[in-house]
Amino acid sequence: MGAFSGLSEKLNHIFSKLKNKGKLTELEVKQAMREVRIALLEADVNLTVVKEFINNVSQKAVGDDILKGLNPTQQVIKVVNEELIRIMGGTHSKINIADKPPTIILMCGLQGSGKTTMCGKLAVMLRKQGKNPLLVACDIYRPAAIKQLQVVGKNANVPVFEKGQINPQKIVKEALKEAEHNGNDVLIVDTAGRLHIDEELMDEIKGLKKSFNPSEILLVVDAMTGQDAVNVASKFNEVMDVTGVVLTKLDGDTRGGAALSIRAVTGKPIKFCGVGEKLSDIEIFYPDRMASRILGMGDVLTLIEKAQAAFSEEEALEMQKKMKNNSFTLEDYLVQMDKMKNMGDMSQMLSMIPGLAGKLNGKNMEVDETKIAKSKAIIQSMTPKERQNPDIIKSSQKKRIAAGSGTTVQDINSLLKQFSQTQEMMQKMTKRGGMRGMRFPF
């Protein structure tokens, strides 16, 4: 279950009580706002931000034209939506690239906020955009932090520059030389976690800023942080004048109060968010899409982008043709399963579908990834002939496949049944002519 789901659920509940009312009284709106206040506080939204939010919404929502107009509840939700977008910063902001390479990105934040992992994710994202990043290991305090960045770099297939536990100033200086030598156009500098009130360490990172004038100073904040999030962000911003914020662990069931508070208090945009354990699990932060998710209205745009990233256009066309000709085989099924996995966490994707977020509870939405692995093992244990034409799989073949994949005959039966249902569904969909772009068979 993705971020905001708890908040989503609560807000949905509050507004559903208002629904079906032809008219709203001021008192009803007031009552609803009181509940919204509690929902926001329970989601760790900063108290000051909550107060301002409720004030603004109440003011806009009690005007005559709204209360007596058509469908007042929808109007109130619209006001809430607009206000949510506003406090999260309106439009999304891009990463600053230096006019003259290399671009230096300096990461900072508290201990355990997820800086090192985020460095890797940024590197992967930048590489996809045609950049050639270099990771620079400046966390010289935490045991094995450099090793962690090296492993991350290896997984991301991005070089890591380290000089052991020497002065970070020297490390960055030499990293710049190395970058010039190897043609790296972006330096992502991982630093040690530090408390915003630790003057000595804050001075150290301030020094890095002064010497190297990074184009981007990103503050990494754990999305689960409570009311203190704004203190931390404000203090870092005061010392470093950060250029943006990265929210991590947004894939937990955090209600994301930090997301709603930080921009409002610091005025600095949230640029990216981390949404999973894999290095590809990074998203650009779009305030309007987030607001939409918070209100349980889904986020179709992000979903489509994820699909586009996983499937190329040719693949999509090819698949469409196969569906039309009914030549979709178990082989294709296998490919699709892999692609779907690349798109990220299933339950997260489901929560982006309008109407689903906030209505399903976490247990229903959990997609069992082991089941997918099992299906894969089964298909991989079939002969190419069997994959092309599953009808030839009889009980003796099933026994063989079960032994080969470490499953049971029942598992194989259920997979085959599922597959034939998928085929049927595709037939129906193509006949109806509703197929355009991507569709997912399961």
Next chain:
Amino acid sequence: MGFLEKLIAGLKRTKEAFSKKMYQLFTGRELDDEFYEDLENTLISSDLGVEATEQILEEFKDECYKRKIKKPEDAKQLLKNIMIDAINYDIQEYSYPLVILVAGVNGVGKTTAVGKLAKYFVNKGKSVVVAAADTFRAAASEQLEVWAERAKVRIIKHEEGSDPAAVVFDAIKSVKAKGTDVLLIDTAGRLQNKKNLMNELGKINKVVGREFPECDYRTYIVIDATTGQNALSQVEAFDEIIDMDGIILNKLDGTAKGGVVFAISVEKELPVCFIGVGEGIDDLLEFDAKFFIEELF
């Protein structure tokens, strides 16, 4: 530095933020509606959560009324007592052999806490083994190795990506063979809504129960003091899988107040056992509710 000095130093920043507010709140004020609203705001801003705040506030109002408390100073003492009651638990003494499983979400400081716990038991004259059952995060076992060296204890580890339950199995075998007093298990960080990872934790838990039924077995969840109301959902999810015995409240040396422990106490009844107040190996202290509150005000 002695124990008290360390605690005071560690809590200094926590104290500054909270006690300043409390001081302003209780100085030269009448106990009127405005006062109660300010108090409510202070408690909510300290991450106590809506429910715990309301409960504490209600009790406070009732008692003020019953005892006809008018003076701010008396009211302050009353609030302290109510807050102490909310988080005060009797914690059962340890018996040996002892196994402590340390779990929690990513980045709360589990490995660091295990390192400090190792030192804590070494200081008590116990022999300690740490098990690196975080086989997932890059370089986690190397990090634990450094802590093990600092605390001068033995470490049992496997390769990255291996089965964490197997690490625990081996560690128990080794502890039994050598008659070690304490086994500390470091586990991978997992967000509470990742079902497969949570099930993996259940498996580790089962291994301990099956292979070492005679030990005193405690399960602690590490909570980052800066965490907000999400800590409740963390406790709930971990408790469902492995029946948690207590909390290690970490990173109390920041400006966060760890107010969420009140929310956890009121709604989940789980005691805080240790607090982490710094990055040094001795910066882990036994939790004392009375002292904690006295220091906060």
